[in-house]
Amino acid sequence: MASRNNGIDLQTMISAVREGTLGRRDFMRLAAGAGIAALATGLLGFPAIAEPKRGGSFRMGIADGSSNDSLDPATWTSPYASMFGPSFFGAGLTEIDHNNSVQPNLAESFESDASATKWMFKLREKLVFHDGRPVRAADVVATYNYHRGENSKSAAKSALAVIANVSAQDERTVVFELKSPYVDFPFLTSDYHLGIFPAKGDDQIEWEKGIGAGPYKLESFQPGVVAKGVRNPDYHKPGLPYFDDVTLLVMNDVTARTSALLSGEIHYMSRCDLKTLPMLRSNPNIEIDNVVGFSHWISLMNTQVAPFNDLNVRLAIKHAINREEIVEKVAFGAATVANDNPIAPTIKYAIDPAPKHGFDPEKARHYLKQAGLDSLTVDLSASDAAFNGAVDVALLISARAAEAGITVNVVREAADGYWDNVWMKKPWCMSTWGGRPTCDLMFETAYASHSSWNDTNWHNARFDELLLAARGELDEEKRAAMYAEMQQLIHDDGGANVIAFSNHVAAHSKAVAHGELNSNFEMDGNRILERWWFV
16 A cells, blocks of 8 residues: 555555554545545544543543642632633633634733823623622733732733733723734733633732632632543533533652553543653553643853853853753654753744854853853752753753763752742753743743742843834834844843743543644643543
8 A cells, every 4th residue: 555645645644543643633634635534543543533522530640730729819829720720710811722823712802002101901791700799800900910019929011011001991891001012912912821710809819719700610629639620511612611520639759640540540630651652652541632832941150150150151151051962862763952942943033043052061161261260069959840851851951061071969849839938049950931922022021120920030121122023013024133133142141941841741541632723832832621522
């Protein structure tokens, strides 16, 4: 039998699916486009995707939950807590689709004036919170004021600083007046912290009971242990969600998650141990989802703390990391080597800065000498709470850095509370970023001088100037040039060792199914609870 049909190399595609480098649904979409879906399905040996249906109790084991997790949306930092907003009990004005475009959610529409300094959002009709109260424009105003208020501790506060005023024009219309033009403003309103909650005054919200407008009503919550929810019968999306109820179990240990999946205790596990993928693939009841996204493995140097306040030290460390080795030995191919630029290649305006920060011990020694040092000893904090394999990555960094005269002491930190006690606390630590669908959101969230999550404590006046100018620039060519310069500045001067863009690799029982997956965050862009179903 010929392996090529209508230009499709069928055997190569089948091999890619079996190796986990091509998703089953991508395979079927390509095969259908070539008119050979039936042949392809038979050769690969799996049935067509089942139609969604309602019912069942869905259980998932998620990495990175903590006893410090809270229902307060201002505090959500862990991947576990980030699930609360997009597809559990929260719902925002907008959302990101599988094409990484912004779409209305609680809002039915949004539009701006010609200068992109005034945005109007129209709420859907008959929206209600879980307790039956109507969702009004005043609730949106209070929610945004809660996050952007003077005393707010919200992670979204710095991004919302662009807002000069937010007001309710009528019961269903919200008007945002901005301090400066912002072309991508609707993307900002999709932030998972910005689910709408009932107003308690002009700048306070009722978050304590998790009463939102999301697809599930919160039934119970034990921080660091479990959260449970039941279907919201008044959810605004017809037919959604599919599950009757959901249980989100905190399982920080990857071995425990794997065992729970294999035993049937859970239907889905986040963040597979990549070393176990061959074993999981061999199980006829398990399916692997391997999605190329924006996530990146990163080690963070606090640029205001010695020795990382010296650019030459930062450059020495950047050339002491063997990224190719890390991708090969820790990611097992489920990642792409990065170049100290947090903007994934698939994001609009992305560039690959020059020069490449490759592993070069001699160049690392050169920069040490420029810093007036013959050698260097530093601590690197790590835990697999950052990402599966983070400790292994730190150990590889240590081994290679030694060749450049840099002694890296790997400090193994506790998984519980890592994001509260280590991230943005220790001078050099392992971390991960989920990425953002636009350059502006990634830069505003993590690299602007005023950002709450500027986790390298990096301050660059030119960068801040460009960030403000680019978000309001309507000329595409000029805007692209600004974002290119900003990526170059992070690469050349920043404290972020962006090591690799990692795939979202998860596993689930074939008893559950899904459509095309989002790539902006793991767990189907944090939309798994809303969109998946039992076969």
